[in-house]
Amino acid sequence: MSNNWLRDYTVLALRLQKTIDEHTNYESLEEYQPPEWYEQVRHEPVQPADVLAQHAQELSASLSQQGFEAHRERYLAKQVRALETVALRLRGERFTLQEELERCFDLQIEWLPESSFEEAYTLYDEALPGSGDIAERLRRWRASVTLPPEKAHLLPSFLQRALDEARRRTRALISLPADEQTGIQVIHDQPVRAVACYLGEHRGRVHLNPQVPFPLSDLFYVLCHEGYPGHLAEAMLKDDALIQERGYLEQRVCFLYTPQLVLSEGIALLAHEMLFAPGEAQQWLAEHIYPEAGIDPDTSDLTKIHRANDLLYGVSCNAAWLLREGRSPAEALDYLMRYRPMSEEAARRELASMQRPFHDTYIFTYFHGRRLLEPYLQGPQRQERLRQVLTQQVLPSDLSMREL
Numbered sequence: 001m002s003n004n005w006l007r008d009y010t011v012l013a014l015r016l017q018k019t020i021d022e023h024t025n026y027e028s029l030e031e032y033q034p035p036e037w038y039e040q041v042r043h044e045p046v047q048p049a050d051v052l053a054q055h056a057q058e059l060s061a062s063l064s065q066q067g068f069e070a071h072r073e074r075y076l077a078k079q080v081r082a083l084e085t086v087a088l089r090l091r092g093e094r095f096t097l098q099e100e101l102e103r104c105f106d107l108q109i110e111w112l113p114e115s116s117f118e119e120a121y122t123l124y125d126e127a128l129p130g131s132g133d134i135a136e137r138l139r140r141w142r143a144s145v146t147l148p149p150e151k152a153h154l155l156p157s158f159l160q161r162a163l164d165e166a167r168r169r170t171r172a173l174i175s176l177p178a179d180e181q182t183g184i185q186v187i188h189d190q191p192v193r194a195v196a197c198y199l200g201e202h203r204g205r206v207h208l209n210p211q212v213p214f215p216l217s218d219l220f221y222v223l224c225h226e227g228y229p230g231h232l233a234e235a236m237l238k239d240d241a242l243i244q245e246r247g248y249l250e251q252r253v254c255f256l257y258t259p260q261l262v263l264s265e266g267i268a269l270l271a272h273e274m275l276f277a278p279g280e281a282q283q284w285l286a287e288h289i290y291p292e293a294g295i296d297p298d299t300s301d302l303t304k305i306h307r308a309n310d311l312l313y314g315v316s317c318n319a320a321w322l323l324r325e326g327r328s329p330a331e332a333l334d335y336l337m338r339y340r341p342m343s344e345e346a347a348r349r350e351l352a353s354m355q356r357p358f359h360d361t362y363i364f365t366y367f368h369g370r371r372l373l374e375p376y377l378q379g380p381q382r383q384e385r386l387r388q389v390l391t392q393q394v395l396p397s398d399l400s401m402r403e404l
Contacts, residue, residue, distance in 0.1 A: 002066040005059065006249040009080065010034055012055050013255040014041040016086055022046050023090070023357050034252045049091035056084035075259075075393045076250060078106050082258040086358065097324040100361055106259035106396040107368050111321060112314040117339055120311035124341065127304035135341035141300055145217040147293055152210070158289055159184050159208065162219040163227055165284065169275040170228040174387050177202040180236050182227055186210055192353075196226035198235035198254075206232070212349070216289055220272045220281045221306050229275065230268035234390050241391035248393070256362060262396045266369025267389055269310050270377055274386055278303040313367035315339040320354050320363050329355065372399040 014034075018041055060080045063073060085095070085103040101107045121134060128137040147155055163182065170176060182204040187195075193212040197205045206226045208214070214222075224230055235254075242248040254260070272281060278301070286297040318339075319332040329351060336347040354360050376399055377385055388394070 002068065003249070005062060005066050007037060008055065009059055009076070009083075009250055010037050010253045011041060012052065012059065012083055013253045014038060015047050015052060015055075016083060016090075017255060018042075019046050019049070019052065019090055020086075020358050034249075049087055053084060053087035053091055056080055056087050060084065072248070072393060075395055078395060078397075079250070079255075079258050079260065083255065086255075086257050089358065097321055097361070101364055104257045104259075104361060105262050105365060105368075107262060107364060108400070109317070109364060109368065112318055114339060117312060117315060120308040123304040123308040123311070127301035127308070129298050129300055138341045139343065141298070142213070142215045142217075144298065145215045145290075145295055146213055147216055151293060154292060155210070155214065156184060156186075158216065158219065158293070159206075159223065161288060163206070163223045165288075166220060166224050166228045166272075166275060170233060173274065173383055174229065174233075174237075174390065176228070176233065177236055177240060180204070182206060182232055184208060194222050194226050196231040196235075198232060198239075200239075202236050202239070204232035204235065216285065216293055216295065217282075217300075217302055217305075219285065219289065220276065221302075221309075224271035224275060225268040228271070229386065229390065230271040231264060234264060234267060237390045242393065251393075257358060259395050260393070261362075262365045262369045263373065263389060263394050263399075264369070265365040266371075266373035267386075269366060269370040270373055272306065273303070274377065274382070276303075310366070310370055312340045313363065313370075316350055316354070316363045317367050319351070320360050323354060323360060368396070372396055 014037060060077065063077055063080065066073070068076065082104040085100060089095070089100075095103065098109060101109050124134045124138060128134065128141050130137050130140070147158075163184065167176070167182075180202040184206050185208075187207040187209050188211060192207075192209055193214070194206060194208045197207065199205060204227070206223065208222075226232065238251050242251045275281075276284075282297075282300075282302045289295075290297055315336060319335045322332045322335060323329070332354070333344075333347055333351050336342065336350055337344060340347070342350070354363060373389070376389075
């Protein structure tokens with residue numbers, strides 16, 4: 001009986017994704033889907049929102065009859081509630097931002113006071129070469145570590161080199177499938193800098209958008225996030241530990257607007273810090289990348305710069321809150337540029353991502369995912385705890401209540 005329930009759960013998630021794609025005119029990248037169920041959904045018409053919401057409510061009502069162990073049932077209950085919430089939004093119902101974040105992502109959030117961004121500005125001031133205006137120093141520094149156009153042909157080899165190093169260090173930290181393999185592919189006309197796609201059978205792909213400026217200082221920040229020990233490592237390890245070993249078929253589909261993505265983005269933002277002690281990534285780049293790229297090492301501190309970047313995801317959370325309150329895109333753009341040291345072009349890309357239908361809440365997964373996981377992945381147990389979150393079903397509220 002439970003396998004029928006899991007099939008219905010997966011089909012509902014696939015139907016919701018198909019409906020969202022229809023609303024957004026956004027072509028999803030190739031990614032692994034349960035083939036027998038995916039083919040069914042691919043060939044059927046888009047389902048009415050009323051029907052999708054009813055299916056979610058039926059799944060919720062019958063969950064307790066499936067005989068799942070307590071934590072798995074609690075996990076699935078929150079996942080189904082997220083699916084129901086998306087279906088209700090498709091039907092035209094509206095929630096406050098706090099309601100939707102609690103229902104979709106298992107998060108309790110508040111507006112972040114602007115004083116909380118001061119730590120990031122202090123980190124930038126300590127980490128960036130020179131003195132004076134932080135935004136200008138950050139702009140100059142990023143320009144100094146960005147591959148010159150005449151050397152753009154070197155970028156694929158740099159990316160592969162850094163990906164191989166991230167994989168090697170991850171293997172020293174946690175066991176990966178022996179046959180895993182990941183490639184890098186260029187994409188265009190997508191509103192992202194980089195995105196990982198799991199293709200099944202321990203195969204992955206990192207898509208990178210060359211139209212978005214790529215400072216070489218971000219090689220590990222991006223490739224650890226998307227690859228190892230971030231998104232692709234998590235997908236491969238959960239494929240083995242949950243799907244293959246335990247028959248958790250619900251893991252075969254990844255629907256963005258659900259609690260599991262909070263932990264995924266938190267792991268991904270912390271991924272480079274799990275592999276590199278302060279200064280190590282910078283030293284590796286200085287030895288293996290910068291000479292060939294014609295970049296001179298400087299006095300910057302990558303660890304602090306990336307930490308500041310992550311803290312200022314909170315600015316984007318507040319900007320998304322303004323949009324949800326009905327404030328104009330111009331006001332949200334002004335807020336982004338006032339509190340994040342970023343170019344207008346970068347701020348407009350950020351705003352465009354937030355304005356994608358059904359994506360206005362996703363920015364919160366980054367800031368709050370890292371905030372929840374960071375204290376947990378500290379101390380002598382950090383390696384075992386990393387293995388735990390990469391191989392088990394963990395909810396944001398588990399970390400809030402320390403139930404792990």
